[in-house]
Amino acid sequence: MLREFQIHQPDTVEAASTLLAEYGLEAAPYAGGTELLLIMKEGLVQYRHLVDLKTIPGMNDLSLEGEALVIGPLATHRQLERSALLRQHLPVLAELEAGIANARVRAAGTLGGNLCFAEPHSDPATFLMAWGASLVLGSAAGRRELPVEDFFWDVLQTAREPEEILTAVRLPLRPTTVRCSYQRFRLHERPTATVAAVLELQDGVIASARLALGGVSPVPRRASEAEAVLRDQPLDEEVFAAAAAEAGRAADPVSDIYGSAEYKRHLVAVLTRRALEAAVDHPAGEIV
Amino acid sequence: MLRGADERMRIPIRLSVNGQNVETLIEPRELLLDFLRDRLGLLGAKRSCDMQVCGTCTVLVGGVPVSACCTLAYEARDQEITTVEGLGGDGKLHALQRAFVAHAAVQCGFCTPGMLLSIVALLEQNPHPDREELRRYLSGNLCRCTGYWNILEAVEAAMRESEAEAG
Numbered sequence: 001m002l003r004e005f006q007i008h009q010p011d012t013v014e015a016a017s018t019l020l021a022e023y024g025l026e027a028a029p030y031a032g033g034t035e036l037l038l039i040m041k042e043g044l045v046q047y048r049h050l051v052d053l054k055t056i057p058g059m060n061d062l063s064l065e066g067e068a069l070v071i072g073p074l075a076t077h078r079q080l081e082r083s084a085l086l087r088q089h090l091p092v093l094a095e096l097e098a099g100i101a102n103a104r105v106r107a108a109g110t111l112g113g114n115l116c117f118a119e120p121h122s123d124p125a126t127f128l129m130a131w132g133a134s135l136v137l138g139s140a141a142g143r144r145e146l147p148v149e150d151f152f153w154d155v156l157q158t159a160r161e162p163e164e165i166l167t168a169v170r171l172p173l174r175p176t177t178v179r180c181s182y183q184r185f186r187l188h189e190r191p192t193a194t195v196a197a198v199l200e201l202q203d204g205v206i207a208s209a210r211l212a213l214g215g216v217s218p219v220p221r222r223a224s225e226a227e228a229v230l231r232d233q234p235l236d237e238e239v240f241a242a243a244a245a246e247a248g249r250a251a252d253p254v255s256d257i258y259g260s261a262e263y264k265r266h267l268v269a270v271l272t273r274r275a276l277e278a279a280v281d282h283p284a285g286e287i288v
Numbered sequence: 289m290l291r292g293a294d295e296r297m298r299i300p301i302r303l304s305v306n307g308q309n310v311e312t313l314i315e316p317r318e319l320l321l322d323f324l325r326d327r328l329g330l331l332g333a334k335r336s337c338d339m340q341v342c343g344t345c346t347v348l349v350g351g352v353p354v355s356a357c358c359t360l361a362y363e364a365r366d367q368e369i370t371t372v373e374g375l376g377g378d379g380k381l382h383a384l385q386r387a388f389v390a391h392a393a394v395q396c397g398f399c400t401p402g403m404l405l406s407i408v409a410l411l412e413q414n415p416h417p418d419r420e421e422l423r424r425y426l427s428g429n430l431c432r433c434t435g436y437w438n439i440l441e442a443v444e445a446a447m448r449e450s451e452a453e454a455g
Contacts (some may be wrong), residue, residue: 002317006297007362037358038339050316078352102428103406104355105340108363274372 002040005048005054009055013165016051017139021163022050029165030054031074031113034105053112054167060110062086064173071169073112078103080111089173092132096123101189103177112166114202115151118158118219121258125152127182128169129222130196136168143167152219177201181278183271184214185203191215192258193267195223195247197275206230209243211272216253216264225250235280242273244273301365305330306374321345321356323364324371332372332401343429346392347371353409358362372401375408384408387446388439395433403429407443417445 005032010016020027028036030050039045053059059074062085069089071080080086082096100106100123114122115135128148136145137160151159160166177200184194194214200207209230211223226247233239248269253261298313300433305328314323324330324347334357337442345357348370354363369386375382381389394400410417417425422440431439 001323002319004296005316007299007316007360033360033363034340034358037360041338102340102343102352103409103425104343104428105345107349107352108359118363254424 002037003043003046005050008049008051010051010053011056013056013138013167014140016053016056016165017141018162019049019051019181020165021140024162027051027162029116031116032076032109033113035113035117035119037038041115058169060162063171064089069171069173071111071171073115073166073169074110075112077101077106077111077114078110081106081261090131090171092180092182093124093127093171096127096184099123099184105189111169115148116158116160116166118152118154118156119190120155120195120220121192121215122220122254123182123184123191123194123214126194126212127180127196128171129197129220130210130212131171131174131180132198132210133169136170137161137164137165138167139164144167145170149222155218174198174200177207179279181275183275183278185267185271188258190258191199193264193271194254195268195271195275197254197272197279199276199279201235201280204234206233206235206239211243213247213251213268215258216251216268218254221252223247223250223268223272229241230276240273240276244269247272289401299362299365301362303364303366304368306370316362317359318361320349320354320359320361320364320369321360324369326399330371330373334398336398337430341428341430342399343402343406344399346382346405346429348351348405348409351409351412364454370405370408372404375404382408383449384411384443384446387442387449389447391438391442393435393438393442395431395435399429399431399433403431403439411443411447415450419444 004095008019027049028047030052059072061072062083063070077097078102081094133148134145135151180198180270182196184191193216196212198210209227213223214220223239227242229243229246248265251265251268253264255261297316297387301314302311305445336342336344338357340355340358345355346353349367349372388394410425
């Protein structure tokens with residue numbers, strides 16, 4: 001049985017933020033609950049107030065705004081895997097969403113909840129980091145936008161202030177010369193290790209590369225050492241192999257119940273090579 | 289100051305469970321699984337892993353499978369809930385249940401309600417999944433008797449039967 005708490009049903013971001021500020025550490029924003037209710041049931045946290053963000057209209061909308069695809073943070077994984085707009089503009093992300101945990105988690109869990117909870121094995125966090133997405137945080141005091149890379153601080157720790165609410169995930173639209181892939185290895189609900197690759201090609205040469213590793217260390221991180229190996233290089237098996245080896249070498253893995261540090265280091269190298277190959281061979285992206 | 293039981297927050301909700309209307313007061317902390325089992329006496333959904341992994345507490349909310357063990361009863365307000373007790377009707381089994389019986393897809397039976405509801409929800413969305421799709425989808429429902437093969441056979445038999453009826 002859960003400890004007693006109250007549910008609040010704000011209808012604006014400002015109202016939700018005001019409630020969070022008023023109740024401070026006794027309150028938590030409540031979205032899909034897939035992570036929050038687990039730790040509440042375990043007694044790891046005790047909140048007296050849940051602020052239900054689902055009662056704020058429009059928080060799960062998807063739209064195109066100028067040169068960006070904007071995803072409302074309350075969009076569930078199920079909604080995203082089925083979104084025609086996402087399938088059209090970023091099918092790799094739609095496929096990523098379709099492979100999260102299981103159908104029940106995808107039905108309840110939201111993209112924003114996943115990001116704000118900051119579980120180290122989050123699937124979308126890693127891809128969004130490689131893609132160069134940004135997050136918009138709102139509160140009664142105003143709004144700010146920050147790159148995904150600046151959002152994750154540590155296990156379950158983010159840059160979000162207690163009274164702030166994630167109000168949008170912004171994904172810049174990229175030209176077709178940009179290719180991407182997301183690779184994961186998982187035996188359980190959460191992946192052991194994941195690699196997201198985003199390559200910008202120019203005349204058969206890699207003009208720029210962004211690689212992100214997930215599940216490996218406490219927060220998703222860029223594999224900048226491997227990115228440097230790829231820059232200005234041709235699309236070549238040996239280049240990919242060298243970058244993959246560098247990604248594995250420079251990874252900073254921690255052991256956890258999903259695998260040992262050494263095992264993850266090996267996975268990173270394998271998944272990086274696969275991600276690079278898939279990104280090139282499948283412009284629309286593919287998830288194995 | 290300690291708060292007494294009478295100050296607990298209660299929320300009036302209205303929902304439909306297996307086609308029957310329910311109007312009641314709930315506490316925010318009530319889980320859907322406890323609400324169904326302890327207050328409505330519907331024992332089909334089971335508590336097992338208690339963390340959205342095993343699928344034995346699966347119920348449908350508006351036709352969509354959720355883990356009742358990790359869903360607040362609050363989320364069922366104004367929704368249509370289906371539990372295994374709501375499959376079939378008039379004392380008859382649902383076609384999928386008949387196929388489970390015919391193909392010995394039930395061993396200890398603990399996972400069966402969740403399996404049935406998950407599959408019913410899948411077939412509603414995608415009436416002709418191939419075996420790979422079925423396997424991938426059902427990877428979220430665990431059968432510790434490991435009777436997966438017969439479950440897949442039963443689902444495919446039910447699909448053939450429904451096509452034959454339709455055709």
